[in-house]
Amino acid sequence: MLFNSIDFALFLPIIFILYWFVTNKNLKLQNFLIVIASYIFYGWWDWRFLSLILFSTIVDYSIGIGLSKQENLNKRKILLWISILVNLGLLSFFKYYNFFLDNFVLAFSFFGTEIKANSLNIILPVGISFYTFQTLSYTIDVYTRKLKPTKDFIGFSAFVSFFPQLVAGPIERATNLLPQFYKKRNFDYKKAVDGMRQILWGLFKKIVIADNCAQYANIIFNNSSEYSGSTLVLGAIFFTFQIYGDFSGYSDIAIGTSRLFGFNLKQNFNFPYFSRDIAEFWRRWHISLSTWFRDYLYIPLGGSRGSTWNKIRNVFIIFIVSGFWHGANWTFIIWGALNALYFLPVFLTNNNRNNLSIVSSRKHFPNVKDFFSIVFTFSLTVFAWIFFRANNVEHALNYISKIFSNSLFTSPNFENDAFVKPIFILLFIFIIIEWLGRFQQYAIANLGLKWKPLLRYFMYASIIFSLFWFGGKEQQFIYFQF
DSSP states (O other): OOOOOOOOOOOOOHHHHHHHHTTOOOOOHHHHHHHHHHHHHHHHGGGHHHHHHHHHHHHHHHHHHHTTOOHHHHHHHHHHHHHHHHHHHHHHHHHHHHHHHHHHHHHHHHHTOOOOOOOOOOOOOOOHHHHHHHHHHHHHHHHHHHOOOOOOOOHHHHHHHHHGGTTTTOOOEEEHGGGGGGSSSOOHHHHHHHHHHHHHHHHIIIIIIIHHHHHHHHHHHTTGGGSOOHHHHHHHHHHHHHHHHHHHHHHHHHHHHHHHTTTOOOOOOOOOOOOSSHHHHHHHHHHHHHHHIIIIHHHHHTOOSSSSSEEEHHHHHHHHHHHHHHHHSSHHHHHHHHHHHHHHHHHHHTTSSSSOOTTTTTTSOOOOHHHHHHHHHHHEEOOOEEHHHHHSHHHHHHHHHHTSSSGSOOOOOOOOHHHHHHHOOOOOOHHHHHHHHTTSSSSSSSSTTSSSSHHHHHHHHHHHHHHHHHHOOOOOGGGGGG
């Protein structure tokens, strides 16, 4: 079920009413309703894969119980590895089986040996990368004794399948989200209104910004050989805003929806395109994933301790694994490696924590240094996104080579300039609103709160109107494929 669909527009108020007016006096009943709602939400896409969520839930719940009864370190390690192998095994089979098979065959053919192997027609379960990492956080935290294992199967099932963030995150830690299922939740009007406001902004990002940028990004990338270098640059920029509006829009809707039901999810995007260096960008982009890899992979590998070689190795591992997490394609691995190369100079010179504060926190506009730092970091990001969006490595290299040709200095060419101009206006307005709201959890969190009610409601009405005016056919979120 898509957040930007009529189905969800009908589904959400029904669950909201049942949650607060029918099951509100019984916490376990509320949690059970969340489980049922989550399974309906996920099963709307393909009910067959509900068995995977249920299986993962049972495995990690059982291992948590086993860890609570086991003090022997070796046996605890065995239980942990069972969880890791089962969860990553399922993820690897559905997401990476054909990738490894094809590259295995290709490697042997390179040395003159032909191997016949049939690929499987495997459907990738939506959201498997997200809920797999979420359940893994539970078993790892129970193993390290950061969290006490739960004996409430319904509450744990609700944690694993929580529908607002089930399909594309944020990837919530068990230490943050799971305890919220065991506390009585009271309806908070201000919290609910704030949630609705964040949902509205998330829909604007997705429908108005991302989907409209997608139209031109898709045309340009799919026909890149026909366009000039300057047009290809715009195509990459369109995709840059598409993926941000699409993914951060989903996170806003997920966080806002969770707030309607009394839950607090962590911020997943913190205005990353205003970053002054690549280290700051990765502190602000897909925060739940980057911190997951930091805590469960980077630090166990040794983090920034040890020799320079170990530091470089750990940086490359975390970025390449992050790239591979996104998909079974060499383009994602190169995208990760490229970001590692971006990050290393800042990291090795100990400048990776220079920009911890909000840019221009006491000014309306950035100073000259910050401005050019933002532009430079944004440019690096745009370039890396080319590999992320390209169909394959050859496509990406051809796209880049066309950019760095004489046609880069020509005027961009579109089939219909009249239709592309409103996109630039929308992007300009969007950037201004995001800049003004960069101090908040999301751009319009405080926008208009001190205005007169008529003016504030006019702003909300304008955003809603733009959803219908600029919206077209409902489009799936990009990260559903990951």
